[in-house]
Amino acid sequence: MTRAFLVVMDSVGIGGASDAHAFFNGKTPDTGANTVAHIAQACANGLAEEGRTGPLNVPHLDALGLGAAVGLASRDATPGLGVEPTGLWGCAQEHSLGKDTPSGHWELAGVPVPWEWHYFPDTTPAFPSELTQAVISHAGVSGVLGDCHASGTAIITQFGAEHMQSGKPICYTSADSVFQVAAHEEMFGLTRLLDLCKALAPRLHAMKVGRVIARPFVGTPEEGFTRTINRKDFAIAPPAPILTNWAQDAGRKVYGVGKIGDIFTMQGIDDLRKGSDATLMQHLQDLVRDAEDGSLTFANFAEFDSLFGHRRDISGYARALEWFDTAIGGVLKNLKPEDMLVLSADHGNDPSWVGSDHTREQVPVLIAGRGTGSIGKVNFVDIATSVAHHLNIPAQGPGRSFL
Numbered sequence: 001m002t003r004a005f006l007v008v009m010d011s012v013g014i015g016g017a018s019d020a021h022a023f024f025n026g027k028t029p030d031t032g033a034n035t036v037a038h039i040a041q042a043c044a045n046g047l048a049e050e051g052r053t054g055p056l057n058v059p060h061l062d063a064l065g066l067g068a069a070v071g072l073a074s075r076d077a078t079p080g081l082g083v084e085p086t087g088l089w090g091c092a093q094e095h096s097l098g099k100d101t102p103s104g105h106w107e108l109a110g111v112p113v114p115w116e117w118h119y120f121p122d123t124t125p126a127f128p129s130e131l132t133q134a135v136i137s138h139a140g141v142s143g144v145l146g147d148c149h150a151s152g153t154a155i156i157t158q159f160g161a162e163h164m165q166s167g168k169p170i171c172y173t174s175a176d177s178v179f180q181v182a183a184h185e186e187m188f189g190l191t192r193l194l195d196l197c198k199a200l201a202p203r204l205h206a207m208k209v210g211r212v213i214a215r216p217f218v219g220t221p222e223e224g225f226t227r228t229i230n231r232k233d234f235a236i237a238p239p240a241p242i243l244t245n246w247a248q249d250a251g252r253k254v255y256g257v258g259k260i261g262d263i264f265t266m267q268g269i270d271d272l273r274k275g276s277d278a279t280l281m282q283h284l285q286d287l288v289r290d291a292e293d294g295s296l297t298f299a300n301f302a303e304f305d306s307l308f309g310h311r312r313d314i315s316g317y318a319r320a321l322e323w324f325d326t327a328i329g330g331v332l333k334n335l336k337p338e339d340m341l342v343l344s345a346d347h348g349n350d351p352s353w354v355g356s357d358h359t360r361e362q363v364p365v366l367i368a369g370r371g372t373g374s375i376g377k378v379n380f381v382d383i384a385t386s387v388a389h390h391l392n393i394p395a396q397g398p399g400r401s402f403l
Contacts, residue, residue, distance in 0.1 A: 001293035004387045005331075005341040006243075007284070008108065008298075009324065010101070010259075011305035012036060013348020013361030014066075014091060016074030023099050025175070025355030030099075030348075033359035035309070036066065037076035038352040039321065042314045044079035050315035055080035058325035060332060064343065064366035065089025065374075072377065073362040088367035090375035090402070092344065092383060099358040100176040102210040102235055104346025105263045105300070109242035110384030110397030117177035118208040124148040126173055131203065135181070138199045139169055139192075146172040146182075151310065151356050152215055152227065156182050161221035163188070169196065175357035177210040185216040185228055194232055201234035211235045229276055233262035241396050243384040244268025247296040250393035255291060257283050257299035269298075277303040277320075281327045288334050296391065300346075309349025310356050317351045332368055340369040340390045344383060365402075375402040 015034025017023075023030045042048040043056040057080070058066065065088070067081025073091040096103040096113035103113050120126045125147040135144050143166075145159040150172040156163075159170045163184060170182040179200070183193040197214040204212050212234040219225035244254045245268035254270050258280050261272040273283040280301060287297045301324065308317035328343070335341060348361030365375065365383060370390070381399030388395035389403050 002338045002340065002390055002392065003291055003293060003295050003297070003336065004390050005284070005288065005297045005339065006108070006299070006383070006387055007341065007343050008105065008300045009304060009343060009345050010300055010302045011309045011347060011349035011358065012321070012345040012364065013350065013359060014070045014073045014364050015076055015348070016091070016362045017093065017360045020360045023360035025353060025357050025359065028354045030353070030360040033348055033350040033353050033361055034070070034074055034076045035317075035348045035350045035359065035361060036364075037070050037074065037078050038350055039314055039318050040078045040081055042352060043318050048315040048318045052315060052319050052322060056318055057322050060325045060329040061321075061343070061366065063087065064368060066364055066366060068374070069364040069366065072374070086372055088370050088373055088375060090365045090378055091362045092365050092378050092380050093362050094347070094380050098177065098210075099347045099360045100178075100210060101259070101263060101346060104380070105260075106238050106242065107380035108344060108346060108383050109238070109244065109264070109298075110246070110381050110395065110399055111238050111240045111242050112381060112398070114239055115208055117210050119175070119177055120149070120173045120179075122149045127171065127179075131179075132171070134200060134203060135169065135171060135196070139196050141168050142166075143168050145170045149173055149175070152180065152182065153311065156217050156225045156227070160184070160217070160219070160225040164221070169193070175355075177208070178213055179204050179209055179211075180213045180215050182215040182217060185218050185230065190216050190230055197232065197234050205236045208236075233259060235263055235265055237265040238267060242267060243387060244296065244298060246388055246393055246396055247391060250391075252391065252393065253292050253295040255287055255295060255297040257287070257297065259300045259302055260298050263300070277301050277324075281324075285331055285334070288331050288339075294391065296387065305349050305358075309351055309358075312351045312353070312356060314351045335369055338369075340367060340387070342367050342383060342387065370403060378402050
């Protein structure tokens, strides 16, 4: 029986979104943003030499059609990419009015977002007083720190010492529809932080804020602070059954790898495996070996986005792509004859772009196990329908299979 593996390379966009002009980083529209093409260009020009060297080296992704997909999406040059694909390939456009994790993943799973998300203003304070008071009440503290738009790493550097002295949680947001709470994992307490975010989530969800994110960190003012892997997202539940529900309702086993459980509030997921991207790759390799016949594995690799895209680290992003390419090569060679593996993304995060937020881009659709050729330009929702087609289960969303 067939198996399907849907793998999201978080933020690995390929430019060319037709509506990029309507999405901004600060006051700059995302028109022209292209995560993969601009990384490849920087590598070719010797501008991404920290911890690596030379042209971007992703032979497995390129063989599946990454370079061809970039060309189809945006006509941007991709030095070192563009060999004749040996897989089925194309690009996909998102239609939900967001360039964030829930919007992208829900739509990849077959359900476009049916509302506009709530975004907090880029002011200080950023949050309404009643929300701040709710944080104070639930946490049992005298106030909060931050209350603004900020980079997650920068804000713990700015307020970490004061947080440890006062016990006040650090609250911040971004251009995404998120409310984030950072606190010291040992001093404030991980369980206390998670309980706080869980208590706040219904209030934020009622406002149509997509996620409340617990951001634990460790360290000292003298040695610096580091975020831990114990992040947890409290997301709004999808408004309709998604791909994981379709598979589970059809009696199939569903495995989640990475943030998938948080993004979909565990809907339709039987077995969840978490960790760093290196750990997640091992989980994916294990599932390719062991997952039962007829099963769906839905994975997210987040560190492209969280460690390198938001930090505008071109070299780091290139290193991450090259590491992923090597690792996914081992996964590809162990697929069974009737397996299908789909590699895609949920949005862009061009590390060469202004600002620190996601970029509105098309995404690659790279498919192993279903032959060779171009599927052209498709919609995010078509990916879920095509996975359902491969698994021979009913699809419930608006997408059309490209298989």
